[in-house]
Amino acid sequence: MATAACKGAAKRLLRCFCGCMEMTEDEVQRIYRLSTQATLIDRQATKLLRSYLQLKRSGDKSxxxxxxxxxxxxxxxxxxxxxxxxxxxxxxxxxxxxxxxxxxxxxxxxxxxxxxxxxxxxxxxxxxxxxxxxxxxxxxxxxxxxxxxxxxxxx
Incomplete structure (x- = not known):
């Protein structure tokens, strides 16, 4: 039996910076539009920010x-x-x-x-x-x- 997600057009998934999770383009756009405060409150956005900061780290934490x-x-x-x-x-x-x-x-x-x-x-x-x-x-x-x-x- 096909699910509702399978019936619609396939959605392109984008990888997190470290590759640990995939997000839809809509999710990434939503995170991009968040203010700094909203980013720090949103669990998924905070995880993405942390992933980016860890990836860019060279030595000690920034x-x-x-x-x-x-x-x-x-x-x-x-x-x-x-x-x-x-x-x-x-x-x-x-x-x-x-x-x-x-x-x-x-x-x-x-x-x-x-x-x-x-x-x-x-x-x-x-x-x-x-x-x-x-x-x-x-x-x-x-x-x-x-x-x-x-x-x-x-x-």
């Missing part, structure tokens, strides 16, 4: 990749059941990911207050700064260009 790691880790911490209360060990984990000193200092002060809502707001501010840094990076601009090239060349 700043954009470090900010992506920090962004995601802050998101994990902000949604924890313990209401965003962080330990100094979790702060150290963020620092190991590349958390800039001014953000570390601010977060450490907020952690010491133990106030859940202040910790969550600080994590959101850090995510906002990370998003801005990613958006301003040359790697992100190159990523958007690479997606456009995929669409033009259909590879």
């Amino acid at each position: 700043e954009a990749e470090q900010f992506l790691d920090i962004y995601e880790k802050c998101g994990e911490y902000a949604t924890q059941e313990n209401c965003g209360i962080l330990t100094l060990d979790e702060l150290d984990e963020l620092c190991d990911l590349g958390l800039p000193y001014h953000m570390e200092k601010e977060l450490k002060l907020v952690i010491q207050t133990g106030e859940c809502s202040n910790i969550e707001r600080c994590l959101l501010r850090i995510q906002g700064e990370c998003r801005n840094e990613i958006e301003a990076s040359q790697e992100y601009k190159d990523y958007k260009s690479a997606i456009l090239d995929k669409l033009r060349n259909k590879v």
Whole structure:
């Protein structure tokens, strides 16, 4: 029995940068049109961005990749059941990911207050700064260009 997908015209699939997944041209166009914020919220778009950053890495992680790691880790911490209360060990984990000193200092002060809502707001501010840094990076601009090239060349 033919499925609805088989009855329609065949859709061309485009490979992820590392080749780990295939996406339709429509999916790639959708990801291309996403804002930086929407990219960081969309699981598939984030996976594609990470794939691109890893592929282009030579040696240590780029700043954009470090900010992506920090962004995601802050998101994990902000949604924890313990209401965003962080330990100094979790702060150290963020620092190991590349958390800039001014953000570390601010977060450490907020952690010491133990106030859940202040910790969550600080994590959101850090995510906002990370998003801005990613958006301003040359790697992100190159990523958007690479997606456009995929669409033009259909590879």
